[in-house]
Amino acid sequence: AQSVTQLDSQVPVFEEAPVELRCNYSSSVSVYLFWYVQYPNQGLQLLLKYLSGSTLVKGINGFEAEFNKSQTSFHLRKPSVHISDTAEYFCAVTGGSNYKLTFGKGTLLTVNP
């Protein structure tokens, strides 16, 4: 079975500051890893994914994430955030069955002016 831990439930930052949203996972099999974003009153949208290859993956809106197998982590980063990045961010993992995504509990990123 897989599990995902998002270490921060809320992250407030000022506009143009860098941000890191932390995600750790556990799995007994090889995994695929994902970050989804949910803007207010909307469904989830895929931000980026790690399937194989380079451990640094780039996504939409200037976000990137690094897969670290030894630390079982997949932290999300952005060097300079905008007000429009205010949203809830979910880390997710598959393993074994590709149909099933296991989601973390989410991190609410609030960008203040």
Place this chain on the structure above:
Amino acid sequence: DVKVTQSSRYLVKRTGEKVFLECVQDMDHENMFWYRQDPGLGLRLIYFSYDVKMKEKGDIPEGYSVSREKKERFSLILESASTNQTSMYLCASSPTDLPYEQYFGPGTRLTVT
């Protein structure tokens, strides 16, 4: 653009009522999913379907059933709604070759009184 639509954004039902939540996707995806989203709990999988008339239980199927008579439509049924089923319900779909790349609808916020 992939479109996943859900029949209602907001729904209020009484305890004991039978409730139907409808989801339609227009990308000819084989896989469809129903999740519920609760604050602090993230997303939890209720049921999924990988083909017409096929269904699999997710992590929390109790109190729910599903129906998939046509490829594009996946319905979630609450046989007898209870107050603990008050939640946000999210539908998603994905193609067979990329089952983990799920596209989400905007959600239905269900309140059971």
